[in-house]
Amino acid sequence: MRVVVIDYGMSNLGSINNALIECGGENVAVATDPKELFSATHIILPGVGAFKDGMDNLLKFGWESPLNKIVQDKVPLLGICLGMQLLASSGKEGGETKGLNLISGEIQKFKATSLGEKIPHVGWNEVYPSHQSALFEGIPAGTDFYFVHSYHFVPKNKKHILSTTPYCGHFVSSVAQDNIFGTQFHPEKSQRPGFQLLKNFLNL
Numbered sequence: 001m002r003v004v005v006i007d008y009g010m011s012n013l014g015s016i017n018n019a020l021i022e023c024g025g026e027n028v029a030v031a032t033d034p035k036e037l038f039s040a041t042h043i044i045l046p047g048v049g050a051f052k053d054g055m056d057n058l059l060k061f062g063w064e065s066p067l068n069k070i071v072q073d074k075v076p077l078l079g080i081c082l083g084m085q086l087l088a089s090s091g092k093e094g095g096e097t098k099g100l101n102l103i104s105g106e107i108q109k110f111k112a113t114s115l116g117e118k119i120p121h122v123g124w125n126e127v128y129p130s131h132q133s134a135l136f137e138g139i140p141a142g143t144d145f146y147f148v149h150s151y152h153f154v155p156k157n158k159k160h161i162l163s164t165t166p167y168c169g170h171f172v173s174s175v176a177q178d179n180i181f182g183t184q185f186h187p188e189k190s191q192r193p194g195f196q197l198l199k200n201f202l203n204l
Contacts, residue, residue, distance in 0.1 A: 003028045003202065004040035008057040010082060011046035019188035020044070023198040034066040040075055042202060043067075047082030051107055051151065052094030054082050064100065071102060074179045076204045084175065084182030085153060093151050103177045104156035110168045117168055120150040127173050127185065129163045135174070135181055136163070137200050143193045145173070145185035152184065179204075 003025040007013055013030050020028045029036060037043060045067075047054050058064055071077050079087045088099040091107035099107070110119045124144040129136045152171040155161055162181070165173040174183045181201065187194030 001026045001041050001202070002039055003042045003044065004036055005030045005044045005046065006037075006063060006083075007032045008047075008054070008061050008063055010049050010054050010057055012048065013046065016044060016046050016080065016188045019195060019198055020202070023195050024202055032061070034062045037066045037070045037075075040070065042204070043070065043075060043077045045077065045079040045083035045086065047080065047086065048148075049082055050094040051082070051085055051091030051099070052097040054086050055091075055097050055099060058086065058100070067100060068102075071180055076179045076201065077102075077181065078201050079180075079182035080188070081149060081184060081186055084184055085151060087175070087180060087182050088153055089156070091151065102180050103153075103160050103175050103182070105160070105175075106154050106156075107151045108154050109151050110171070113169045119168075120148060121167055122148050125165050125167055125173075125185075127163045127165055129174075130161045133162055133176060134204060135176065135197060135200050138196055139193050139200075145183075145187065145190040145194060147173075147185045149184060153182070 085107045087102045088105045089101045126142045128141050162174040162176040164170045187197045
């Protein structure tokens with residue numbers, strides 16, 4: 001096993017790196033060189049910040065083409081928070097920007113639907129899987145995970161919705177298409193359930 005965590009200047013990598021090691025990642029590498037993807041058995045695309053800045057950095061440091069190639073080779077990829085959003089076709093944060101388009105959809109800003117809903121959405125909230133998935137093996141529906149975000153993923157095809165969360169109505173909190181996965185929440189900050197999800201990903 002070789003787990004590659006992509007460093008494109010948009011994430012605090014210490015917590016995800018430590019979590020992966022604790023979850024059984026036998027060989028975890030934080031990579032600044034896109035060529036390192038080609039030896040990976042699992043890839044993590046983390047991220048915190050604005051969509052446009054994230055895409056600008058991925059393009060600037062040459063990650064887009066290798067990422068497209070490696071996911072076509074069916075290597076499991078997990079996008080976390082901004083990393084999940086960058087999987088989409090486009091996003092509006094920072095200005096209309098094309099995404100990686102690995103899962104068709106758009107990143108849109110939250111709109112509060114009731115009093116007391118604050119944006120950004122920060123803290124613990126329930127996650128309800130939409131269908132059975134190896135990523136949520138051993139994790140009961142309604143388990144709380146930790147979120148920090150103001151934008152959310154709206155997939156073009158509902159079959160790519162892996163879970164939803166009751167906030168601002170209901171938003172998509174994770175997505176999946178073949179070997180590509182994304183979580184809007186931070187599994188590395190979500191204690192035991194988050195670590196279980198990371199273990200499940202490493203077992204794919």
